Amino acid sequence: MWTAGRRRRLSAVSLTCWNYLKEWHPQLTPGAFQDALRKLYDAGRLRLGGWPRMLDDIPQPQLAFFVSSTVMYYAHPAHPIG
Numbered sequence: 001m002w003t004a005g006r007r008r009r010l011s012a013v014s015l016t017c018w019n020y021l022k023e024w025h026p027q028l029t030p031g032a033f034q035d036a037l038r039k040l041y042d043a044g045r046l047r048l049g050g051w052p053r054m055l056d057d058i059p060q061p062q063l064a065f066f067v068s069s070t071v072m073y074y075a076h077p078a079h080p081i082g
Helices: 004-010 014-024 030-042
Strands: 046-050 065-067 070-077
Touching: 014 030, 014 070, 030 046, 030 065, 030 070
Parallel strands: none
Antiparallel strands: 046 070, 065 070
């Protein structure tokens, strides 16, 4: 069953995704990472979540990006998994 707790576990800070991908693809740039997230979002495969605090609090601001005037920093599956 899809629960709020499970959704929380599946949600990821972009920094977590970045660190994982960077380990396997050391040539990955922040711009390419953001482009990939945007493509997944545009294809309906990913939901993006905005940064809820002050912009100065973003751990790695180079990974954040704007979508419709909102600073995006979280990635969530678009549909329940499992």
